[in-house]
Amino acid sequence: MIQFAGAILVLFAGTMIGYLQAARYAARPRQIRQLTHALQRLETEIQYGQTPLPEALSRIAEVVPPPVSGLFSEIARSLAGGTGATVRESWEKALAEGWGRTSMKQPEREALARLGSTLGASGREDQLKHVRLTMIQLQTEEAAARDEQNRYEKMSRSLGVLGAALVVILML
Structure with missing residues (x-):
């Protein structure tokens, strides 16, 4: 009986790991789309x-869903806080603190970091x-x-289930 319960728990855990990994593959394009929006x-x-940058970033943070909104709200809070x-600096700090909560990868971070280094430092047309x-x-x-996502999402789910099934077979 205990072996059966353990086998069910292993199957459940392996399946959930596969589904969580698949969810990360699905979340990345959605978050990039939100960031583009x-x-x-x-x-x-x-x-x-011609809105001041802290106010514009606050407005954007209100419309974009989390975790992307957290990046913009942190930048706006840092700029409006009067810390100088x-x-x-605010952009880099927000990326360093909030990037781990997103499913996005390094190329998106680098593109945003480049944008952050030019915003507020040049004319309107250059910023655009x-x-x-x-x-x-x-x-x-x-x-x-x-x-x-198309390539790896289904495979992640299958590997989670099959890996857990293999562990259960080896246990028994």
């Missing part, structure tokens, strides 16, 4: 609203060019993430 809103705020931090360039880079990464 947030940058489109930032572009609009810069171009038409530059946009670049950098935002558009970052959106193009993110769209490319989203396509790659979708390919990766």
Whole structure:
């Protein structure tokens, strides 16, 4: 009886591990899409609203779902806090603290870091060019993430179940 309960627990744990990994593959393209949407809103705020950057980032954080919203709210909080931090410093700090909560990978982080180093340091047109360039880079990464999702999502689920089944067979 105890062996049977242990086998069920191992099967359940292995299956959940596979499904959690598959969920990360599914979350990455969705989060990149959310990030691209947030940058489109930032572009609009810069171009038409001429809104101050902390306020624009706060507005974006309100519309974008977590965990992406956390990045923008942290940057806005840091800029509005009066700590004297530059946009670049605030941006890098938010990426360092909040990136682990996302499913995105290094190429997306590098694109955002490059954008953060140029925002607030140049004219409006130059900033718009950098935002558009970052959106193009993110769209490319989203396509790659979708390919990766199609390739590995189902395999992760299957490996979780089959790996757990193998462990159960070896236990018995």
